[in-house]
Amino acid sequence: MLNKSLKLNKDIFDRVKLKKIATRDGYGEGLIELGEKNRDVVVLTGDLAESTRCEEFEEKFPERFFEVGVAEQNMMSIAAGLALSGKIPFVSSFGVFCPGRCWDQLRISVAYSEANVKFVGAHAGITVGPDGASHQALEDIASVRCIPNITVVVPCDAIETKKAVIAAVNVKGPVYLRFGRPKTSVFTSDKTPFEIGRAQVYREGKDVVVIGCGPLLHEALLAANDLEKEGIDVSVINNHTIKPIDEKMLVDVAKRCGAVVTVEDHQIMGGMGSAVSEVLAVNFPVPIEMVGVSDKFGESGQPNELLKKYMMTKEDIIMAIKKVIKRK
């Protein structure tokens, strides 16, 4: 059953009716709100102001906006210096470039220094589409979450993104925020609660739990809804914070359901599903199936075509659910 207390969009199971907005748009809105409230917030971009939705911030707060050029390493270390001087920098680029091009700077200048840098990997996942494999960040969660001191958040829609951006400022230390390129369904509402580090039960069921993050979480909800007709009762968890991961919630739900499917637009290796399995393997091992990219590079194509080919659609989630239930 859908969790009513979360005040999710009432048309949550209607793909057609739901508004479609890119998660990165929520970033732009969040930045403006922060810019007005907090004079310490500054924004940096590496020649991607429009694509990462910082243009409005640039117009409103030009003195707090820094165009660094195509130089992500420099950008990340500059952000560290700003943060160590009391500023709250938001580093804005694509996932393939940030953290992709500046991992060592992230590790030493930022994370080791516990610098209060917020950094954004936009255009993450295979759903980047036509740009092809070079621009599809599928390894960013893995490469970031293994560095100590970093909080990792993957919002599921534009509304949650805005909340995550604003909440990131209240986390002391580095925060990675991961966004997608295409317009995706907005299935939460302004009233849906959000707290970094607290996973949420979007749907309560007893047979199996699907743990997802990012826009693909909506596919998981649709899959759960379909399976109700077949008599399979599915829990769905929004695991937006991959680090620090909500261990208690994950263990509790694994105990209740006894089988887990993880869903993400990322390599299975090292991603959110891996993080979940690390927790469950140690605390309460149950059968797990993982939906994500299986150790392959992507390719050019439309997001929906790619999700189908790389097996991350609603139908793939349904298959994974049926498979994992058999393993119970």
Place this chain on the structure above:
Amino acid sequence: MDNFEELKKLANIIRQDIIKMLCEAGSGHSAGSLGMADVFTVLYFNILEKRPKDPWWEDRDRLILSNGHICPVLYAALAHAGYFPVEELKTLRKMGSRLQGHPKARELPGVENSSGPLGQGVSQAIGFALAAKLDKKKHQIYVISSDGEQDEGQTWEAVMFAGKHKLDNLTMIMDRNNIQIDGFTEDVMPLEPLKEKYEAFNWYVIDIDGNNIEEVIDACNKAKAIYEKPVLILAHTIPGMGVDFMEFDPEWHGKVPDNKERKKALKELRTLKGKIEFD
């Protein structure tokens, strides 16, 4: 401290402490640390606005170390300037010590940034410089970098950015000692003409003998007076300065003296290579 002779004596004491620290630790980087002792002495005892007992005082000048492997000289200078007890220098690289093998930001009073992997310090310093400008603060940002780390592409990304933003509150002091791990810089990856390269990137360049206390002071004061441009002080130093068998020898980049060499090195430093009586 304005007296040149006193500063020279202090630099010599810092060099002796570097040898002692490195020998006690059993590993670390000798040549660059010794070569930069004069620059660090000038900075901490003549140039930097600072309050060692209130190390994070908001109007302090910032010293960013980019080539973190020469941290023995930073630690020794900080200790002698009163940031922490000189006695603590012995704990360098030991388990539980605040004197990490490469510096960690704020682990120790006076340590502003983390470094070790090369090429990140100039960018970090730019962040400090931008923040100072935003806050309309008058303090200066000094970044120490090495010639070897000019090999890193990030250094040039940073140099280009600082030129664009005319960061006149930023002064880089480059340790031009001509050595790096695999040999002489001009063999590993030719860097010259450094002065012309930086000038082409809109920096103001001052070429000095980095082991000459008076020249270092003059250059730092001149740098403060330059407007509309970041300043590079190209400090030509002698790697291993003060110890005959280390000077100019790339072998000593990342090596520490054994017991016999330790005695010899300390004697050379105490007597200024035999010029004065052993006290």
